[in-house]
Amino acid sequence: MPYDPQLALKLLADAGWKDRDTQGRLVRNGQPLTIELLYSDKGSESWMTVYQDDLRKVGIGLNLRLVTPETLFQLIMQRKFDTVDMAWGSLIFPNPETAFHSKLADADNNNNITGFKDKRVDELLEAYDKEFDQQKRVAIIREIDGILANAHHYALKWDAPFQRIAYWNKFGHPANYLTRIGDYTDLVSLWWIDPQKEQELNRAMADSSIKFEVPPVDNRYWQDFAKRSGSSVAPPE
Numbered sequence: 006m007p008y009d010p011q012l013a014l015k016l017l018a019d020a021g022w023k024d025r026d027t028q029g030r031l032v033r034n035g036q037p038l039t040i041e042l043l044y045s046d047k048g049s050e051s052w053m054t055v056y057q058d059d060l061r062k063v064g065i066g067l068n069l070r071l072v073t074p075e076t077l078f079q080l081i082m083q084r085k086f087d088t089v090d091m092a093w094g095s096l097i098f099p100n101p102e103t104a105f106h107s108k109l110a111d112a113d114n115n116n117n118i119t120g121f122k123d124k125r126v127d128e129l130l131e132a133y134d135k136e137f138d139q140q141k142r143v144a145i146i147r148e149i150d151g152i153l154a155n156a157h158h159y160a161l162k163w164d165a166p167f168q169r170i171a172y173w174n175k176f177g178h179p180a181n182y183l184t185r186i187g188d189y190t191d192l193v194s195l196w197w198i199d200p201q202k203e204q205e206l207n208r209a210m211a212d213s214s215i216k217f218e219v220p221p222v223d224n225r226y227w228q229d230f231a232k233r234s235g236s237s238v239a240p241p242e
Contacts, residue, residue, distance in 0.1 A: 006161070010063050022064075031064035039066035044090040045077040053090070082114045088160075093118065099146055102130045105153065119158040126152055174217055175203040181226040 022031040022038055030037040040060075044053065050069065057067040072080070080086050093116075103109075107127050109117035126149055133145045153159075168188055177199040183191045209215040 006157075010059070014063055025064055029061075029064055030066055037066060038064065039068060041068045041070055041087040042090060043070050043072060043077055043080060043086050043088070045072055045074040046090075047071060049090060081118050084113070084118065084120060090162075101126075101146070101149055102134065105149070106130055121153070121156065121158055123152055123156070173206060175199060175206045177202070181230075182224050185227050185230075 017031060017038070021033045024032050026032050026037055028037075030039070032038065042053065044050075050071075053069055057069060060067045077089065077091070081089060081091070104116040105121050105123075105126055106117065107122035107124075109115045110120045110122045129145050129149050133142060133149075136142050136145065168183060170182070170189060170192070172192075175198055176196045178192075178196045183189070183195070205215075205217075209217060
């Protein structure tokens with residue numbers, strides 16, 4: 006989704022948000038356009054206030070509401086929020102029924118936190134659970150993803166297309182460092198302490214004249230893997 010404030014204003018005007026009050030806020034039927042954003046991490050305010058200021062410039066009021074993680078979870082489970090800042094996931098293996106089936110849209114305490122309903126998605130979910138051909142299952146998931154993306158019930162935030170890792174040179178690790186869709190948390194399950202490397206590191210820490218060869222700074226294993234395998238979908242670099 007491209008960042009386009011002017012297009013946003015046009016879409017809002019098409020929805021009736023054309024006039025402004027004395028504070029410069031967009032109004033419709035005498036009511037200003039304001040949104041509440043729930044969050045539980047005070048450190049997020051460093052970027053939230055920037056976002057808040059950007060919205061103010063185009064006439065949208067953003068109220069920031071800091072709550073405890075427990076309160077945040079409770080409000081989400083009860084769907085008592087306008088917008089909320091968080092990461093939300095489901096099962097490790099794709100199982101979209103638990104998050105997007107319409108039978109969950111009006112019930113509290115489940116993963117369909119946006120109350121999403123779509124007849125075509127329901128049909129695809131039923132087909133997905135009965136399909137054994139992996140390529141057909143991938144095609145079903147991709148069609149579901151397309152419908153979800155165009156429903157705009159999530160606003161994705163920026164994230165760096167890489168992982169930075171600093172570590173003592175005492176570990177062994179696979180050539181890929183991380184799993185294909187993983188992050189630094191993979192280190193716990195994929196890496197190990199190499200006794201020989203650990204011994205060499207201890208010697209180097211006691212003797213500053215010992216130097217280690219610096220390994221490659223960039224690791225693009227999965228990008229190279231995608232090229233070798235002819236995959237049309239490569240993970241971010």
